[in-house]
Every structure is written in C-alpha cells, then in structure tokens.
Amino acid sequence: MYNQLLSLPKINQMVKAGIKKKDKTTEEAILQVARKAFTQKGLSGARMQDIANEAGINKALVHYYFESKEKLFGLIFDQEFEKFFSSLASLISADIPLFEKIAQIVSLDIERLSQFPDMPLFVINEVSRNPEIMVKRLKQLQQKTVMEGFQKQINSEIKKGNIKSISAEQLLINIQSLSVFPFIAKPMLKKVLQKTEKDYQEMIQVRKKELAMFIINAIKN
Amino acid sequence: MYNQLLSLPKINQMVKAGIKKKDKTTEEAILQVARKAFTQKGLSGARMQDIANEAGINKALVHYYFESKEKLFGLIFDQEFEKFFSSLASLISADIPLFEKIAQIVSLDIERLSQFPDMPLFVINEVSRNPEIMVKRLKQLQQKTVMEGFQKQINSEIKKGNIKSISAEQLLINIQSLSVFPFIAKPMLKKVLQKTEKDYQEMIQVRKKELAMFIINAIKN
DNA sequence: ATTATTTTTAACCATTTGGTTAAAAATAAT
DNA sequence: ATTATTTTTAACCAAATGGTTAAAAATAAT
Structure with a gap:
C-alpha cells in the first residue's frame, strides 16, 4: 500500500472494472466474515484477528483493504442500514x-x-x-x-x-x-x-x- | 480479601445486617455505575476502569467487591432480567x-x-x-x-x-x-x-x- | 492503647487488541 | 527475461484491558 492515492485496492479495482474481470475473492471474503462478526458481536465485540482468521488471511491484509476497524465497520453498517430501510x-x-x-x-x-x-x-x-x-x-x-x-x-x-x-x-x-x-x-x-x-x-x-x-x-x- | 471464605464484603455485610447499619455506599456506587455501563455499552463494550473511575474508586476495589467482570455483569443481568419479566x-x-x-x-x-x-x-x-x-x-x-x-x-x-x-x-x-x-x-x-x-x-x-x-x-x- | 480486620490504593502483570512495517511472494507490464 | 506493481505475510509495537499483589489507610474489637 505504498501509493496511498492510486493503489488502494478498491479504487484500483474500480478503475480496472470492466477492463478485466476483477478478482474480488479476498476483499469479498473479508466483507462476508466481517459482516457476520459485526452483526453478531457488534463493533466493540468483533475482533480484527478473528475476521482475518475466518477469512483465512493475515490480519494486516484486512487493514490493507479496509484501513481500520471503523472504516470496515462503516461499510458493513451502511449496507445493513440500507437493508433496513x-x-x-x-x-x-x-x-x-x-x-x-x-x-x-x-x-x-x-x-x-x-x-x-x-x-x-x-x-x-x-x-x-x-x-x-x-x-x-x-x-x-x-x-x-x-x-x-x-x-x-x-x-x-x-x-x-x-x-x-x-x-x-x-x-x-x-x-x-x-x-x-x-x-x-x-x-x-x-x-x-x-x-x-x-x-x-x-x-x-x-x-x-x-x-x-x-x-x-x-x-x- | 485475605479470608476468601468469610471476608468477602457481601457475605460479611449479610452477616452483619441488622446488627449495625450497613455502609453500602461503595458497593452500591459500583453497582449503580456498572449498571449504567453494562446496559449502555454491553458486556464487551463496558470497561472495568471506567466503572471504577465513575464510581470514584480504584479498579482493584471493584474486583475486591465483585471478583470479576463476568460476576459483576451477571448480577446486573439478573436484576435487569427480573425487571423485564x-x-x-x-x-x-x-x-x-x-x-x-x-x-x-x-x-x-x-x-x-x-x-x-x-x-x-x-x-x-x-x-x-x-x-x-x-x-x-x-x-x-x-x-x-x-x-x-x-x-x-x-x-x-x-x-x-x-x-x-x-x-x-x-x-x-x-x-x-x-x-x-x-x-x-x-x-x-x-x-x-x-x-x-x-x-x-x-x-x-x-x-x-x-x-x-x-x-x-x-x-x- | 493495641491488635485484628476490613477497605482502599498504587504499582504491576500477562494478554489482547488495533494497527504498522519491511520484506517476500505473486502478478502484471515491458 | 526483467522490471514494476500489487498482494500477502511474519514480526512488531504501543495502548488498552482484566486481573493481581502487597502495602497503606481506615475501622472495629479487645
């Protein structure tokens, strides 16, 4: 993650989207297990380490894709909130x-x-x-x-x-x-x-x- | 708390109850702020240090009276559960x-x-x-x-x-x-x-x- | 007054936790 | 093939956290 502006996976993938089929598996795997963790245990109860483990990856990789627990949580919350209304x-x-x-x-x-x-x-x-x-x-x-x-x-x-x-x-x-x-x-x-x-x-x-x-x-x- | 069987404040105070008016302030102060902490932040979100601070006492004193976070939580839960039903x-x-x-x-x-x-x-x-x-x-x-x-x-x-x-x-x-x-x-x-x-x-x-x-x-x- | 007991504190401790770093592995671009 | 870029990891780090200990302060018993 040494190019903060351009290389963030999400931005990068967005740019690439359509040109080549995106390999979303890692990012989506994280989102999937993070959703489970956050919805079941809440923001304070969920553990970044658990999310990484259940996604079968290194914890640093979670931060690589989503920066912080709060940011990741925010994404999940938005999606669940959307479902609600x-x-x-x-x-x-x-x-x-x-x-x-x-x-x-x-x-x-x-x-x-x-x-x-x-x-x-x-x-x-x-x-x-x-x-x-x-x-x-x-x-x-x-x-x-x-x-x-x-x-x-x-x-x-x-x-x-x-x-x-x-x-x-x-x-x-x-x-x-x-x-x-x-x-x-x-x-x-x-x-x-x-x-x-x-x-x-x-x-x-x-x-x-x-x-x-x-x-x-x-x-x- | 060096007499584990007899000196636990609660047991002691129970024994003493009726003989002399109990000074429940510390224990009750803890329960009061613990209730607030647990009901507002949940088991995983509440902090023993915060409870001690808000009760105006040392954190060790919370353990002196209630042993562990789980035990303290259990007491609060019982009372709130009782209110529910x-x-x-x-x-x-x-x-x-x-x-x-x-x-x-x-x-x-x-x-x-x-x-x-x-x-x-x-x-x-x-x-x-x-x-x-x-x-x-x-x-x-x-x-x-x-x-x-x-x-x-x-x-x-x-x-x-x-x-x-x-x-x-x-x-x-x-x-x-x-x-x-x-x-x-x-x-x-x-x-x-x-x-x-x-x-x-x-x-x-x-x-x-x-x-x-x-x-x-x-x-x- | 002296001793025993209870209450309270300061200083620790081990573990957990969110987060970082530097390097390695994998992939893409040339 | 070589280089550049992206993805992934192992090893750390500092702060936070639940919990403990030993001693001090306060209170009760004698």
Whole structure:
C-alpha cells in the first residue's frame, strides 16, 4: 500500500472494472466474515484477528483493504442500514389502497427479516451506541415527504369512515414493531416460549399470514 | 480479601445486617455505575476502569467487591432480567377480563419501560450474544402453566364469539412487540421521525393511551 | 492503647487488541 | 527475461484491558 492515492485496492479495482474481470475473492471474503462478526458481536465485540482468521488471511491484509476497524465497520453498517430501510420508503409512498399497502409492508418486512435476521438488532444497537452514525445516511431518505403522503392517505380513509383515527407515525411504528420485534427478540422468545428453531420459524410463518389482518382489524371501522 | 471464605464484603455485610447499619455506599456506587455501563455499552463494550473511575474508586476495589467482570455483569443481568419479566407473569395469570388484562399489561409495560429504558435492549442483546445465560434464570418462571392459563381464557372468549381466533402466544408477542419496540428502537426512530426527546416522550404517552384499544380492536368481533 | 480486620490504593502483570512495517511472494507490464 | 506493481505475510509495537499483589489507610474489637 505504498501509493496511498492510486493503489488502494478498491479504487484500483474500480478503475480496472470492466477492463478485466476483477478478482474480488479476498476483499469479498473479508466483507462476508466481517459482516457476520459485526452483526453478531457488534463493533466493540468483533475482533480484527478473528475476521482475518475466518477469512483465512493475515490480519494486516484486512487493514490493507479496509484501513481500520471503523472504516470496515462503516461499510458493513451502511449496507445493513440500507437493508433496513430500502424499499420500505417507496412502498409507503406507493399509490395503492391502504389495506393492501399494509399487507405488502408486512410481507416485505418479514421476507427481508427472514433473509437477514441479524440485521435489525445490529442496526438498532449501533445507532443506540452512536446515534450520529445515522445522520449522513439519512440525507437522501427524504422522510418528510414520505410520511406526509402516508398521513394524507390515512386522513382520507378516516374521513371516509373506513378506519379509526390514527396518526401515520403510530401506525407505522405499530407495523414495524409487530414485524421486527420477533426477530430482534428471537433468542429470548425462543427460550421463554420453549421453542425449537423449527417451531420458531413456523410461528413466524403463521405471523406472516395473520399479521396484516391483525393490523387492519385494529384500525378498520 | 485475605479470608476468601468469610471476608468477602457481601457475605460479611449479610452477616452483619441488622446488627449495625450497613455502609453500602461503595458497593452500591459500583453497582449503580456498572449498571449504567453494562446496559449502555454491553458486556464487551463496558470497561472495568471506567466503572471504577465513575464510581470514584480504584479498579482493584471493584474486583475486591465483585471478583470479576463476568460476576459483576451477571448480577446486573439478573436484576435487569427480573425487571423485564417481573409482574408480567402474574398479570397474565390474573383472573380479570381479557380486555382489561390487555390494557393492564400495556400500561404496566410502558410504565416499566419508561422507568428503565435501557433494560430491554440490554437483556435482548446479551441473550442474543449468549442464550445460555437465560437458562438458570428461567427455572422458577413456570411459563407453561402461565401460558396455558392464558390460552384457556382466550379460547373461552373465542368460543363466546367475543374475539377472533388467535393463539395466546401470538397475542402476547403482539402486545410485547408494540410495547417494547418503540423503546428498543428509540434512537433510530427519533432520527427517522426527526423528533426531539420531548416529542418522542409525548409520542410514547399517546401510545400508552391508544395501544390497548388498538390491540383490543384487532381481536374483537 | 493495641491488635485484628476490613477497605482502599498504587504499582504491576500477562494478554489482547488495533494497527504498522519491511520484506517476500505473486502478478502484471515491458 | 526483467522490471514494476500489487498482494500477502511474519514480526512488531504501543495502548488498552482484566486481573493481581502487597502495602497503606481506615475501622472495629479487645
């Protein structure tokens, strides 16, 4: 890494991209095991040495590719944060009937959470530990417009007498609570409810079917 | 601490308790700052030196009173875990009408969570990191009987046609999700919804009023 | 007052941790 | 083939970390 400006693997590979097929294996192997380490153990719990070992490489190589633990963590966090909110904003803004929208949000949430079960606790944790981490990531996500649009849709349904009075915020928090919490609290709930992994996943599948109706019933007149 | 069997401060003070008024200040000061450190930073993020500093004492004194980081952590975890589940089990088993029970659970939850906002994320985190930690704590909590009783009450309401079909488990998960999640995700939700601390607390108060009705509406016929 | 006991501290210690360096190995460019 | 460049490693390093020890200070017992 003696040419700091031009030779950083990432920049280099970006430049090279398209010209020759990139050998991403090392860099991607690191990212893969780093994601696992950070999402499972958090920033302070993860160890650079463990990441190197599990990637089957020297620790210095991790620094060669990603400079510091914080930088590597930042990349992982960005990606997981993206997973948390991606497609949610556009769904909330979508021009579809409210009840259908609720069903789609729940469905999307549970699919996404089944695919990335460690993601929500990781994101919530690191934001709790360091709220500033969100600031730069939230810029493009123009939530104001999104929420205002959603509130309008809800107000319209209230006025029509289709649903009870509720704020867009509270409804959204309710939907996310009901979707996300069972994944965040999974290890605890598993023990408390004395469920096997299979049992728990079946329970989640039942939720996927019932949750939308539960929410719709809660607000409909 | 040269008399390992008899002189450990805790044992000693227990023996002395009642005879002369105990000077618990040091031990309690440690517990107080340790709770803050562990609940905010987790087991791996908390530092014994920080705990000593914030308690205004030498680090060796922390070990004198609590032996090791793990032991100290264990004490804190037990207490926070207790907060999480205490009074919930008895409320679930209480012989009161279902809708009233739901309202009381929600009310209890939100009061408890307002008082100990760091507790749920802490417990969930540490259980996620090390699920075995729950095993010993869960023995006395004979959940089976509790859940069976609750299911009977629900089945009875279903049979009477008062509520829609739902399992005790799913209903309980729903209640806890809706109560706990806004506290766990507070820093994130605060940023996303662009709320000040005051705004957020007001939002929680609104929830406290509306949540029980939301749940009851969701299940009632 | 003297002794025994408990509490507190300063100074250490071994290990872990994130990070660096210089050189070697592998690959690409000429 | 030779040189330049990139990738990888072994060996370090300084700081941090959980923990220990021996002695001092404070308190209690006699």
